[in-house]
Amino acid sequence: MSEAPARSRLIVLAGPTAVGKGTVAACVRDQHPDIWISVSVTTRPARPGEIDGVHYHFISDEEFDRLVAEDGLLEWAVVHSAARYGTPRAPVEEHLAAGRPALLEIDLQGARQVRKTMPEALMCFLAPPSFEELERRLVGRGTEGPEERERRLRTARTELAAEAEFDVTIVNTDVQTACDELVDLFRSGTSRVSS
Template identity: 45%
Template sequence: MLKQRGLLIVLSGPSGVGKGTVRSAIFEDTNCDYVYSVSATTRERRPGELEGVDYFFMSRESFEDLIAQEALLEYAEYVGNYYGTPLASIEENLAQGRDVFLEIEVQGARKVREKIPEGIFIFLAPPSLNELESRLTDRGTDSKEVIARRMNKAKEEIELMRHYDYVVVNDEISEAVDEINAIIKSEHLRVERVMHSIQADINAYFEEEAKQS
């Protein structure tokens, strides 16, 4: 059967919802065969984050060079910092049948949807806004003023979930991981994704039968 093209999986949601934590848990599974597309950002590195693993951390000038070179699938400015997805290797991996996983901000996800509408867009939502505020506070990296800005932004972003294919509530990390993996597995079984390879197999069978008759 013909090899199926890989899926572009886009996970996004408001700041503090736990996108990075859920993504890390997905990739900690030894059976995970997704390709993680590392995003670039101009924000400061947080404790425990690694260059080239969590993000490519760069200066504003370097990021704007990438914009000028059209080397980004998408980019957005969020709370004073740039975030973006480098183009390198994404199309190559998809063509090879590998699923590419993006963890990006909501603004960026909307731009990817415009360019690659066949992608799988998953919105990671908090159990409640009170819980989201607690997570932002417990992170200890932002001032009260920045947290207030992030909460106002979160309200706007949550209202955009209607533009996604799926919503996963991040209450328990393990449950969120299981739900995301189930979504991806089911998407691979959609009729439009498998019918061409099955039809090709049918055609090949009957062509061989015709040659032998």
């Protein structure tokens, strides 16, 4: 039994820090190669295990400034009062023009920018089962020190309050289930979820 091909559409996946956006996007990448996933640029250093060009394109502040000046980013933001992140514009436009479904895994600020520039995009909020679980995941991944964790948890509280701005919410209780729900959005043809 073969599934219908993914439709050509843009879905923006956003949510609070440590909710598992990258893990869910990696599941989509591994299991559904027909869905193209944008690789963001960032000025932060790579975390252990991250690969340049796969997880992010790790670039200098000067290169980031050049992309901003040349309108080469679909969206960009300073995240957690520290590093800058952005989505290169050209690859997104090229994949959509070629009829390939595309996923942007970005932060809340970036999602708001994409909502303005590409209103046809389906905005999907990835939520944790609870704030306590989000905190447990952030501590458990062990990639940030205590100060950075506290900064990210403050940011997460603000990000969670923005859930109502999105078209649909997926609760990330289980990565495979969240991945399947996200892929179903590509295949369903639903453009907006009404309340």
